[in-house]
Amino acid sequence: MLYINCPHCGMRSQNEFSYGGDASVKRPELNKEVSDQEWDDFVYNRKSLRGKHLELWQHISGCRQWIKVERDTATHEIFRTFKADEEVA
Amino acid sequence: MTQTFRIENVGLVNRDKKLSFKFNGKTYYGYEGDTLASALLANGVHLIGRSFKYHRPRGFFGAGVDEPYAIVQLFRNGETEPNIKATEQELFEGLEAKSVNCWPSVNFDIGAINNFLKIFLPAGFYYKTFMWPKSFWYRIYEPFIRKAAGLGVASTKHDNERYEHKYEYCDLLIAGSGPSGLAGAYAAAKNGAKVILAEDKPRFGGSLLTSDVNIGNQSGKDWADGIVAELKTMPNVVVKNRSQIFGYYDHNMLVMSEKVSDHLPSTKKYHPNKRLWYIRAKEVLISSGSIERPIVFGNNDTPGVMLSSAAKEYLKVYGVLVGRKPVVFTNNDSGYETAIEFKKHGVDPVILDSRKNPESEIIDEAKNLGINIKNSYVVVAAQGYKKVKSADIASISEDKKQLGKIENIQCDCICVSGFWTPTIHLASQSGNKTKFKDEIDAFVPGQSKQNEITLGAANGVFSLEETLKTSFTAGSELSKKITENDNKIAIPNVVEKKSSQHDKFWCVPLPKGKNYKRFLDFQNDVAVSDVEIALREGYRSIEHVKRYTTLGMATDQGKTSNLNGLQLVSEIENKVVPAVGHTTFRPPYTPVSIGAIVGREVGKHSKPTRKSPMHSWHEKNNAVFVDAGVWLRPRYYKRGNENLFEGSKREAKNVRMNVGVCDVTTLGKIDVKGPDAAELLNRVYTNSWLKLPVGKARYGVMLREDGIVMDDGTTTRISENHYHMTTTTAQAANVLSHLEYYLQLVWPELNVNVVSTTEQWAGAAIAGPKSRDLLQKLFPNSDVSNEGLPFMGYMEGDLFGVKARIYRISFSGELAYEVNVESDYGNFMWEKIIEVGEEFNIQPYGTEALSTLRIEMGHVAGSELDGRTIPFDNALEGLVSKKKDFIGKRSLQRSAFIAEDRQRIVGVVPLDKQTSIPEGSHLVKDDKAPLPNPKLGHISASCWSVEYDNPFSLAILKDGKNMIGQKLFAMSPLKNKVIPVEIVSSHYVDPKGERVRS
Numbered sequence A: 001m002l003y004i005n006c007p008h009c010g011m012r013s014q015n016e017f018s019y020g021g022d023a024s025v026k027r028p029e030l031n032k033e034v035s036d037q038e039w040d041d042f043v044y045n046r047k048s049l050r051g052k053h054l055e056l057w058q059h060i061s062g063c064r065q066w067i068k069v070e071r072d073t074a075t076h077e078i079f080r081t082f083k084a085d086e087e088v089a
Numbered sequence B: 001m002t003q004t005f006r007i008e009n010v011g012l013v014n015r016d017k018k019l020s021f022k023f024n025g026k027t028y029y030g031y032e033g034d035t036l037a038s039a040l041l042a043n044g045v046h047l048i049g050r051s052f053k054y055h056r057p058r059g060f061f062g063a064g065v066d067e068p069y070a071i072v073q074l075f076r077n078g079e080t081e082p083n084i085k086a087t088e089q090e091l092f093e094g095l096e097a098k099s100v101n102c103w104p105s106v107n108f109d110i111g112a113i114n115n116f117l118k119i120f121l122p123a124g125f126y127y128k129t130f131m132w133p134k135s136f137w138y139r140i141y142e143p144f145i146r147k148a149a150g151l152g153v154a155s156t157k158h159d160n161e162r163y164e165h166k167y168e169y170c171d172l173l174i175a176g177s178g179p180s181g182l183a184g185a186y187a188a189a190k191n192g193a194k195v196i197l198a199e200d201k202p203r204f205g206g207s208l209l210t211s212d213v214n215i216g217n218q219s220g221k222d223w224a225d226g227i228v229a230e231l232k233t234m235p236n237v238v239v240k241n242r243s244q245i246f247g248y249y250d251h252n253m254l255v256m257s258e259k260v261s262d263h264l265p266s267t268k269k270y271h272p273n274k275r276l277w278y279i280r281a282k283e284v285l286i287s288s289g290s291i292e293r294p295i296v297f298g299n300n301d302t303p304g305v306m307l308s309s310a311a312k313e314y315l316k317v318y319g320v321l322v323g324r325k326p327v328v329f330t331n332n333d334s335g336y337e338t339a340i341e342f343k344k345h346g347v348d349p350v351i352l353d354s355r356k357n358p359e360s361e362i363i364d365e366a367k368n369l370g371i372n373i374k375n376s377y378v379v380v381a382a383q384g385y386k387k388v389k390s391a392d393i394a395s396i397s398e399d400k401k402q403l404g405k406i407e408n409i410q411c412d413c414i415c416v417s418g419f420w421t422p423t424i425h426l427a428s429q430s431g432n433k434t435k436f437k438d439e440i441d442a443f444v445p446g447q448s449k450q451n452e453i454t455l456g457a458a459n460g461v462f463s464l465e466e467t468l469k470t471s472f473t474a475g476s477e478l479s480k481k482i483t484e485n486d487n488k489i490a491i492p493n494v495v496e497k498k499s500s501q502h503d504k505f506w507c508v509p510l511p512k513g514k515n516y517k518r519f520l521d522f523q524n525d526v527a528v529s530d531v532e533i534a535l536r537e538g539y540r541s542i543e544h545v546k547r548y549t550t551l552g553m554a555t556d557q558g559k560t561s562n563l564n565g566l567q568l569v570s571e572i573e574n575k576v577v578p579a580v581g582h583t584t585f586r587p588p589y590t591p592v593s594i595g596a597i598v599g600r601e602v603g604k605h606s607k608p609t610r611k612s613p614m615h616s617w618h619e620k621n622n623a624v625f626v627d628a629g630v631w632l633r634p635r636y637y638k639r640g641n642e643n644l645f646e647g648s649k650r651e652a653k654n655v656r657m658n659v660g661v662c663d664v665t666t667l668g669k670i671d672v673k674g675p676d677a678a679e680l681l682n683r684v685y686t687n688s689w690l691k692l693p694v695g696k697a698r699y700g701v702m703l704r705e706d707g708i709v710m711d712d713g714t715t716t717r718i719s720e721n722h723y724h725m726t727t728t729t730a731q732a733a734n735v736l737s738h739l740e741y742y743l744q745l746v747w748p749e750l751n752v753n754v755v756s757t758t759e760q761w762a763g764a765a766i767a768g769p770k771s772r773d774l775l776q777k778l779f780p781n782s783d784v785s786n787e788g789l790p791f792m793g794y795m796e797g798d799l800f801g802v803k804a805r806i807y808r809i810s811f812s813g814e815l816a817y818e819v820n821v822e823s824d825y826g827n828f829m830w831e832k833i834i835e836v837g838e839e840f841n842i843q844p845y846g847t848e849a850l851s852t853l854r855i856e857m858g859h860v861a862g863s864e865l866d867g868r869t870i871p872f873d874n875a876l877e878g879l880v881s882k883k884k885d886f887i888g889k890r891s892l893q894r895s896a897f898i899a900e901d902r903q904r905i906v907g908v909v910p911l912d913k914q915t916s917i918p919e920g921s922h923l924v925k926d927d928k929a930p931l932p933n934p935k936l937g938h939i940s941a942s943c944w945s946v947e948y949d950n951p952f953s954l955a956i957l958k959d960g961k962n963m964i965g966q967k968l969f970a971m972s973p974l975k976n977k978v979i980p981v982e983i984v985s986s987h988y989v990d991p992k993g994e995r996v997r998s
């Protein structure tokens, strides 16, 4: 079970969180013309990469905040975590 | 029967407490502190079962967790448990155990015919033989294999034992209480660190219980007892025996199974049987020691052949002799220690040492005691069927290829030592890439992966002095990092005998003309010849060899067999062992009861049970409940002998004729507040929300980004910046997360707050033509006329002094209202509605009537919004705004979603107006078409229409829009039904929707 540092609450076990997928995906702006390809990339296409991955988790049984977690998908090592509005450098 | 193999005044068992127990129906006696194995051996019982594949007689091979043979079926307090190691099971008064793998009895076993058939079951036998013909599998092969094989029988009864889970955090977790674990724990505890020390055996001390050493002028055991006693007094230390750390998971999470009650005749009141600990440790010290490995020779699975360390443990811990004429077969000094213990207790052993001329203090001691030592000698084969009777021995050449003339010597046990294998399972599970250490012919942990350090014998260090030094230091250093204390501990002086180099020898060659089985894996009956076959057939990867031969795949996970298997593969392949590599160690290290893993979450406790505030009223009024997600809801209120069909029909009819009341508390409710609340709703729902006035409700549908309907419900504008959103019961949690996602991540600029209020409000739906009359009586001071409270209107009212919210919304299709009050007043509200409603012939109605009412009205619910349908499919396209953008809108342009023959909701009526159509039935054109019959759609929901008194169903049907009036067949192979049907409009009752507005 992973041990995730919620930027709002501190270290908490994985069973307090739910997974939210790739954090690098940006939703196209509302009311903007979007090509089929752009939309498919947004809705369906994911890299599913091995290695360092920026992903979303929600602290669902805690503060309910969505957070960003930088994790290695192969080793499960967590490097950093960020608040939803924090810039990832 | 007396314990003829027990010697007086030796061992740690309690001679004052005699215990009786039964094995295979026969009564024996042992002592408190015995294991089942030691008690049986004290009584001279060596035959305990039959092997897995060949049904060869099985005895005891080890004395603990490494035991591959001695697996029994245990009976305790009316329960039975399979797969129990006799070497681990502590004796208690009245214990009963039986052999497994034998039929009809352990002494006469039909399956042993496998052994005498000339054709042994070689590697891959099951793969090769039982594959063809396919039809034989279920009828012949599987029943045969099931009867013949297996390690016991799981109980089919409900398990009355209780199992607990516990979460714990500590600075330092220590796996194993041998010298290394005790030293590490003591040093860390003295520095104030929070320490958990776990020992899988009942007794602490590990190797110190049996080794002949001195620490700080005390015997090793006394030193260990002293340390444990002191640790137990320290508030920062948890000391646990009977507790096996069996898994090392991510982020230093380890799981430990504590056997709380297995050593007792029955579990004490309020105690669990087992407790599973999830431990998050800052640092982990692995001091799991090492396991002696066997040397491979002919018939080395005969009862009476066992590890020399086990023989020593039975003697020193339990005061039990495993034989009176022992042969000790060794390639290192450990065998001598066992022989010395035998000799000290009046038994004359013979030592066969594969080494030519070894010299050490230990060997000198054996010589001084006058023990018969034969150098460059090996056991070629054990003789005897159910018990060792003699040993074929021979001298061996220095290159270990040539055997001398075979001699036969009488003996009753063969104690074998092929040196020591560090127990690296936990380190390996942690992700540590292990490395091969040539000096000890075994793998040891390499670079630490997580915060773990492996010390002592588990790290391939067999000197006590060095183990204590490194472990005290590690305990101090690791704890200093955490507590910043630095209490120096004097390392005690150690007296131990120095040993000499072991012989790199692991397998006795076959003598010419002999065809002995030489076993590598004792539990799965994998012999040298099986591995040879696998390699001859082209298997190369050790992982493949393992699966093909089942080497190391049994419940003992190859604790005694892995390394010898690797040695064999490396020899045949002409590679070094590290190049062959070892198979992956996976948790659990030892078998763990399913009960312990499940914990308390069984039966009713497997999920929370949520009840509405009106639950006790429902109970008192004969409600039959149904699980709705985590909620319990009344399905119908039973009157007399009514069944579900009759009861729900009565309730639904009463709604259509008079008035009914339904508990709708379970609906999800979300408060949406803030100046941008309308904008959020406008983006989340498919329809327009910017112009909804205060005091009005609106029905809305929300989509996922892929265009699929996520949920539906009404949302009411309570005040300027305050909306009350409702969701379906099932989707309440998901919808809240969904809103939070967009507010926090996608549109953080929106000034809106959302919070669940599901539990804050109790809800009652009042539906039927007389509902307005009832409402007026409930709220005499409010104007609830069609003008005062029109369809989709909202007002607050005073319900006999209780503040209530009144929504004019309808799911039943009738004139209807929903009244909400704060949860604490829910029951009050309900009773008032029933009381006042009496004159209007009110009846409560359950979920079944609720479904009937919505189905015949063509209102969609979860069975249509099933995660596969878009608004069009549910005839909801009228709610999809063309002007504004919203979540999922762009997906609705996908070609499949705008196809001409897109699936759509329809009504379905059986032609005979009699036969109910099972939900899930397929709609097909031709009921006689060959399988697979092309499916045009499926029945999503069925009811008995109370309006027309015939069956009616909803279906999602391909090209549904153009199918009205068509005749099809509803086929349900599960129910073996083929029903001719006609497709009709989904709005079966009141298609213009006049009633809700009346």
Ligand SMILES: [Zn+2]
Pocket: A006, A007, A008, A009, A010, A059, A062, A063, A064, A065
């Ligand atoms: Zn949090």
